[in-house]
Amino acid sequence: MIPIEVRVNGRRYAETVEPRLLLSDFLRSRLALTGTHVGCEHGVCGACTVRLDGVAVRSCLLLAVQVDGAEVITVEGLARDGKLTRLQQAFHQHHALQCGFCTPGILIAAEDLLSREARPSREDIVDMLSGQLCRCTGYTSIVNAIAEVAEA
Amino acid sequence: MKPAPLRYVRPETLEETLGVLAEHGGATKVLAGGQSLVPALNMRIARPELLVDINGLSELSGFRPENGSFIVGATIRQADTRLLRHPLLAEALPHVGHFVTRNRGTVAGSIAHADPAAELPLCLVVLGGSVCTKSASSEREIPASDFFVAHYTTALEPDELVVETRWPAPQAKWGYAFCEFAQRRGDYALCMAAAAAAGKQLRVAVGSVVDRPTLLEVDPERPGESAAAQVEPWGNVHASPAYLKHLVRVLVDRAVETARERSAA
């Protein structure tokens, strides 16, 4: 067992973990942050995407021990003071989610893209989104929601 | 889909890392970005006793020009925008996984993993780059064309670590091109080809359809056809050997033509 300290959504956690414990399982089971979803555990679907020191990553492809000393943002950490972000609001307005299972990972990945590119093109958005599987929407409404925020 | 039991170390210095590799060698796996390794751990295809996490090694995070090459440290991520300075990498990197996996995946990790369908090994081969390794007792610079041995197999010894990769910088009058065909955006290619051309000089390499990224001597008049004649793809769940061979012809022609156009421009 290895002790780790990590900040998640601004809160500090000191925990002891088995080295093989995946970050996705650590967030969900240990910290009860169940907004991070697990869809494939081999890095394809993107449902488990979180931000690690600001960068969007697959939490199923990281061990919890690896985030010792790091800062993690999950979907629960997006809304501030109880208010949805512009991106979350745009998803609501555009009907960009149906079952909502893939949504947390997509929001996180999109926030990363928007934080790096001042004005991502529609093609940039589609390219980013090609790493996040959604089986409900056909993606168009998701692209529309992100594009609206990108253009604002 | 959970990893089998394993031990984990995160050394703070290169020396310490090489010491661990010297001691445990074949029982270890080096963890860099983990975008290929961790899926294998989760599926229990890879079962190392000890994971050696090199992400904390500041000695391996360098990115510098040296003698006409870029030296890319082993922990440089595929999303590092400095890589885009090389036109071939700028063309190939968007095909490497996805936005999020490039954030974490490393250049050296992709090289060391040696998936024959991976884009970066092919680029390194066609550019004539090399892989710099260290062990507790030795240091090597291995030409890319010697580094890749077969599927997921390299010239790396169990106690050796890839510390950096060396990428010849783009040269004046040379044109570069990367072409791949994948069924979906971001998938491993069914076939890919890379070319570098200047005047009558031509370098062509193919990937996915061979067991390692492979430089081919091609007929400059009929590059695609002569490349296709040299490979015997084995086929897979998606595509027949005949189709893959056909793709070699198409993609090599496209890559050579594009590289020549860019060279002339």
Added chain:
Amino acid sequence: MGAKLAETWVGRSVLRLEDEALLRGEGRFIDDLDPVAGTRHAAVLRSPFAHARIVRLDPSAALNAPGVVGVLTGEDVVAMSRPFPAGIESPVPHFAAAHGTVRYVGEPVAVVVARDRYLAEDAIELIEVEYEPLEPVLDAVAAVATEACVSDRVFDYGDVAEALARADLVLRERFRFPRWSCTPVECYGVVADWDAAAGSLTAWANFQGPFTLHSVAAAALGLSGSKLRLITPTDSGGSFGIKSAVFSYVVLMGLASRKLGVPVRWIEDRLEHLAASSGSTARTTELEAGFTADGELIALRYDVVEDVGAYVRAPEPATLYRMHGSLSGAYRVQNVSARNRVVLTNTCPSGLNRGFGGPQLYLALERTMAIAARRLGLDPAEVARRNLVSSEDFPYATPSGGIYDSGDYEACLDDALELAGYEERRAEAVSARARGRLVGVGLACVVEPSISNMGYVTLAEPAGERGLPKSGNAEGCTISISPLGGITVQLPTTPQGQGHRTVAAQVVADILGVAPQEVEVLTASDTSTFPWTVASGNYSSRFSGVGVGAVALAANKLAQKIAEIRHHLGDDSISLRRVAGTAHWNPESLPPDMEPGLQATAYFAAPNLHPPDDQDRVASSAAHGFVVDVAVVEVDRETGQVRVLDYVSVHDAGRLLNPLLAEGQVRGGLAHGVGAALFERVVYDEEGNLLTSSFMDYLCPTAADLPRPRIGHRETPSPFTPLGAKGLGEGTTMSAPAALANAVADAIGRDDLELPLTAPRVWEVLSR
């Protein structure tokens, strides 16, 4: 959006009530629930062979592994439970785990329960199993004459032989629809808690109905229905039919909990899901069709071989019969026959999967229409027009017993052709081909049935051998108003993203005169506390018809009671809160003979859904929408890659209750249809090993791979549903494979196409 501004909430694009929690990461999916203390975690040992005898199974090493509570083996399962009942009698009994013989790669063989999932996975590796491989059956067509064929029925309507004899053109083409699977992003999950004292099982599962399968699970467990309490979470991460089959794991984990004396949690992983959850049938259809010279379709003769996998798992063979009333599609043809054979193969059992029989039927029918048009030198749109059921003929009885409720097919066709710029597109394609580019235009006209008749599956048995009659499709709903006027709706429609809470709230809001935000809709259904029927659940696009029907009936009952109370109190403007307070706190002031309290339960059954008659006719669905798709594609001659240049889809799904959500369903249905047409296929090798075993090889389309469709709507209300709505979640899944295949055929001038039209496969056709 104040309540007073709205004429009605129904019909408006009300934004979803579901979204806020989901966007915050506060959804409640199965793996987010921790409903009982002390739950232990299961991992399943699965067969590595497609067909083998289990010679020896020794769990002793696993029992001694760290953290292990115990092991449930196939032998235990057979001793503790009964085979699952299914729609036809099968020679192979189907239990929740294999005993003696394994019949597909991925079939459960044993379950380990341990302190956590990691330890459980460690322990399943320690179970020793010795297998003796047997010859697998993998080709259903080759096996159709063997005992692997478990059902063989012939249906005959009109006089097909006579019509074919007088036809000017007779086509006979074979179409294969491969196995594919909608692969929701959330996999299966079950928490099972056996109560030894009560002899009952409480199970939480992301089940989607139909609740007939609750009875199937209870029967397997040997429990009366009331002893199996099945609870679904508020949120489910997609299903598209697939999660109906989680019922077999409710049984498996229930048995593990019973044997080991602990609550058991099992969360399916993606490899398990791809190998062993569910998927569509693989169907081979030989379709003989007769046409007159001017393009009138006068006969259809289907010969269908349906591969349902290793077992006939309920509700199969329903995939074959879901479309039975629509064998004639959107056309007036009166002479129709079908031979339906069901074959077992050593592959994962099939089940519900978006479109459910529709994609398979329409691939054969709509490809045939396109081929006929070309042979006759006619425009496919004109051939369709000559055959479409006329708007004056509704309700229209099909030869096989379907009752098409309403529609204006020709107007939809016109809409689609206009929206697509069909004439120009066809001309452009011709001139592009003349210049060497492979551009093509494809059309598909499909009737989209919704609200399945629970009785249609009995067609698998001949009249007289069908047992007790089955029919209908009923849904229940309870609405309660609290003493403070709060409105709660209990709705057993198990949504997985379709927005049932929002639409139900719109309906209740209109009837009770409140805003949708004031209506709490509970969809975490519970068979012990919710009103439900065997037909409950979320399938056959039934919500907007019967789900909403039950909601509206219950709300109307309450509205009437409220009106009576107001009238009795002598003030029709009295607030809802005052009425509720009176009903709860002061029953003495209620009208004489009125029940106190303010709650109503209603059940709504769609009309006309009789059991199959003795001539094998059945109204297999209550409502029928109509879809016309126009696809424009270009095929890359060098790589075979199909690029969708334009995609138009026009729907008539009756009255749209929420246009925003309707649009979402059409887009989603299209995404699955395009997936099946161009990317997705479950592939086994010649030994029955699964080759598409991960998301690396099972190709779900990404954002970069799907077209941005242009969608049109018409609204011809259904006379058979309370608000005039019809289902629309599956239509484009049914139409897109046919439309895209027709477009590719047009582009490359070839008819020998097989789905999915991946680049390598199209290239193979081009180079043949």
